[in-house]
Amino acid sequence: MEQALLDLRARLAEVSDLSRAAGVLGWDQRVTMPPRGTEARAEQLSTLGRIAHERFTDAEVGRLLDRAEPLVESQPYDSDDRSLVRVTRRDWEKARRVPTELRAEMTLQAARGHHAWVEARRTSDFASFLPYLRTNVELKRRYVECFEWSDSPYTPLLDDYEPGMLTTEVQEVFAVLRPALTELVAAAPEVDASFLHGDFPAEEQRAFAERVVRTMGFDDDAWRLDPTAHPFCTSFSNRDVRLTTRYRPDDLESVWSTMHEAGHGLYAHGIADALLRSPLHGAPSLGINESQSRTWENLVGRSRPFWEHWYAPLQEHFPALRGVELDTFVRAINRAEPGLIRVDADETTYSLHIILRFELEQELVAGTVALEDLPEIWNARMKEFLGIDVPDNAHGVLQDVHWSGGGIGYFPTYALGNVISLQIWDAVRGALPDLDDQLEGGDLLPLSEWLRDNLYALGRKLTPKETIERLTGSPVIDPAPYLAYLGDKVAALAT
C-alpha cells in the first residue's frame, strides 16, 4: 500500500483505539462501576475524548488525506480505501470546526449530567436536574455555532446522528406520520394483555433471552449480555459486542428489549474486518442502525412466524403462559395502547413519543422555551398527542437518559429507524421468499446472514441515503411501508 495510506490508517487506528477505550469505560460505568467512581470516570472520559479529538483533527490528518486522495480516485466508489479517504475527509472537515476544549467540556458535563439525572429521576425532582440540563443545552448552542446551517439551528445536531439529513426533511416525514398515527391509535381496539403482567422470575427471563440471542447469528465467545438500568448496546470490535438488558420481575419486556439490543449487536458484529480501527467501523447513521434493532425487536420478534417456533419454549420457562393461546399472545404483543413511557411504547404509539421530543428539542435549541417550563409543556403535549395525564416528572420529562448527556438531536433517529426498517424489510422479503417458513422453523440465520452481507458489512462506507438506495433502489425516506405495516397490524387486532 502507498505510504500516505499506511500513515493515514495508522493515525486513524490510534483514534479508533482511544474511542473504543472510552467505550469500555462507558460500558463499565453503566454496567459495573461502583457509584462513587463517577467523578474520576468523568475525568478519564474527558481526557480520552479530548486526546482522540486532538489527534483526529490534527493538521497532519489533512496532509495525509491530501496525499491519499489521488491514490484512490481510480478505485471503485465503494472500495475500502476510497471509502475510507472520502468518509475521513468528511468527518475531519466537520470535526475541525469544534474546538478541543468545547468538546472536552461537553464530555465532562455529559458525565455529570448523567449522574445528576439518575438521582433526579429516582426522586422525580426536575429542579435538581435543571442546572445540569441548562449547562448541556448551552454547550449544545455553542456547538451549533461552530457550523453553518440553512434551515434550522437544529440541523447541525441532527447531522451528528443522521449525516446529511436536514431538519426540514424530518419535519416532512413526521408531518405524514403524525396524523396517520393518531388515526391508527384511535382505530385500535382494546386488547387483553393482562397475562403479560405477572410473576416472571428474572433468572428465567435471562435464560430465555440468551437462548434466543444464541440463534440470531453471533459467533460464540464474541458477545455478552448483562443487566443494567437503561439497556444499550456497545462494541469494542466486531468480536466484542456488549448487549445489556433489564429484567423486570413482573413483565416480559426483556424479551423484546434484548432482541432490540441484539439487533444493534448484529450490526456491530457484521462489520467487515477490513473496516475495523477506522472511521468506517460503525453504521451510516443512528436511524439505519435503529432500523435493525427495530427489525429484530418488532418485524421478527412480534411476528407470528417467529412465535410459531418460540412460543413453546417461552411457555417452558414461564408456566403462567401455558393457558394462553398463541393467537391471544401474538395479539397482545402487537396491541396499540397509549402509555406514559417511550421505551415501553408499542409500535403504533412509539413514533408519537418521538415527534413530541423532536418538536421540544427544536424549541430548546432555538431558545423559544424556558427550561423551567419543560415539565408543564411536556405534560400538556402528552395530553394532546396521546390523551395521557402525566402523574410526575419521573414518568414525564425525566424519563429518558438522552438530554442528561447532551444527546439532543438523537430522538428523531428512533422514528426514522422505524420507517427505514420497513423499507429494508420489503427488500428482505424480495430476497428471501421463504422467510416466514424459516422463522417458523426457528432458523434466523438466512435473515441474519442476508442483512450482514448486504448491509452490516458495509459499515460507514456509504451515506445513509446511499445505503437506503443500495437496498431499496431509492434514496428517499418513505413512510408508506411503515404506515401500511401498522395499518395491517391494527386491522388484524380487530379481527
Next chain:
Amino acid sequence: MEQALLDLRARLAEVSDLSRAAGVLGWDQRVTMPPRGTEARAEQLSTLGRIAHERFTDAEVGRLLDRAEPLVESQPYDSDDRSLVRVTRRDWEKARRVPTELRAEMTLQAARGHHAWVEARRTSDFASFLPYLRTNVELKRRYVECFEWSDSPYTPLLDDYEPGMLTTEVQEVFAVLRPALTELVAAAPEVDASFLHGDFPAEEQRAFAERVVRTMGFDDDAWRLDPTAHPFCTSFSNRDVRLTTRYRPDDLESVWSTMHEAGHGLYAHGIADALLRSPLHGAPSLGINESQSRTWENLVGRSRPFWEHWYAPLQEHFPALRGVELDTFVRAINRAEPGLIRVDADETTYSLHIILRFELEQELVAGTVALEDLPEIWNARMKEFLGIDVPDNAHGVLQDVHWSGGGIGYFPTYALGNVISLQIWDAVRGALPDLDDQLEGGDLLPLSEWLRDNLYALGRKLTPKETIERLTGSPVIDPAPYLAYLGDKVAALAT
C-alpha cells in the same frame, strides 16, 4: 498555586487518566471480556500505553519540572507539592530512557503472551508458550539495556517494582530466609486439614467474603468484588476499587484470597485525595503494597483473635464446619506443608517458591539458561527446595501469570512483602495495644484506620526505604520479625 505547578499537575492528571483508563480495559479483559475481544483489546492497550508514555516523557514535562522545583524547595520534604515534584522528576528521568516504540511493543506482546499462556496452562503445553516467552524475555533484555546498573542486569527490572532496591540487597535477605525457612518447614508437624476440603458452595463463599470485606473499612459504593480465574486488585480512583477472587467449590481459599486482595484494595482506598491523578497516586513499591495484602490475609486473617469473632459466622455459612473446634480450625489454616502451587502455598513455604523464581529470573535475564530447559530446571529445583515432584507444566513452570505478560522482576516483591508486613506489624502492635481485643470483637476499623492514616494515605510520597523508616525507625529490610513470627507459628502447631 504557581502556574508551573498548575501546568505540571494538569499534564500529570492527563497521563494518570490514560493509565487508569488502561486499568479499566485490563480489569474488563480479565473479568468480563468475551474471549474473541482479545486482539482488539491488545491494540487498544498498546495505544493507550504508548500515548501515556509519550505525554509523560515529553520534554515539556522536564521544562515544567525545572520551573516547579524552585517553587517547592522551601516546603517540608513530604509536602504534597514537593513530593510531587521530586517523585515526578525521578519517574521522568527513568521513563525517558525507554523508547516509546519499545514500550508499545512490550505492551502488545504482553497481551499476546497472556492470551497464549492461558491456553498453554490449560493444556500444560510449555512448547506452545515458549515463543511468546522468548519474545517477552528478549524485550526485557532490550529494556535493561536502556539503563545503567552496577550489580546485576536484573536490577533495572527489580527497580520497576521495588524502586531503589538492588539485586544484591534482595540476595542478602533471601540468603537469611532460605536456610531458616527450610529448617522451619522440616520442623513443622503434620496437621489434619482434611475438613478444609469438602463441599463449599460458591454462592456461600461469596456471601461470607463480602460480609468480611464490608467490615474492613471500605466506604460503601466504592468497591466491588468479582470472580476471575487469577485474582487481582486494581483501582481507578480511591473511590473505585475492584477486588477479584476465585471460588473453588471444594475449598475455602477464597476467604484468604479475598482478604488478600482487600488488603491491596484498602491501600488504594486510603490514598489521600490530594494525591489522585498524579504519580503519587499509588504505593511506594509492590513490596510495601504486598505487605498490606499479607497483613490482612495472614496477620489478621489467620490469627486466632480474628476467628474468635468470625468462626461462628463461617460455621453458619458452612454447616460442615460445625463439628470442627476453633482450635482445630486455626491450627489447620496455619499449617506448614510443601505444595506445588505458589498461590496455594502456606506462609511458611511461600517464600521458598519466590526464591526459586528469583534465582531463575536472574538467569533468564543474564541468558545463562536456555528457555526450552526451563521446565526441567524448575522441576529439579522444586525437588531441591521443597522436596516435591512436579507432575506437569501446568502445575510447574506454567502456573503463574507473570512471565506471560513480561512481568520479570515482580516475584521477589511477594517475599519482601512478607518480611515487611511483620516489620510494620510490630509498629501496629506498639500503636494499638488493644488490637487483639478489637479483633476478637470483630472490630477491624482501628487497625484499618491506623494503617490508612500512617501508611496508605502517603501514597508514593516517600521511597520504600523512607516509608519503612517512617513506620519502624529504620530503613533496613529486616527478616528477623518475619522469621520470629513463623517460628512461633510452627512451634504452636506442635503443641
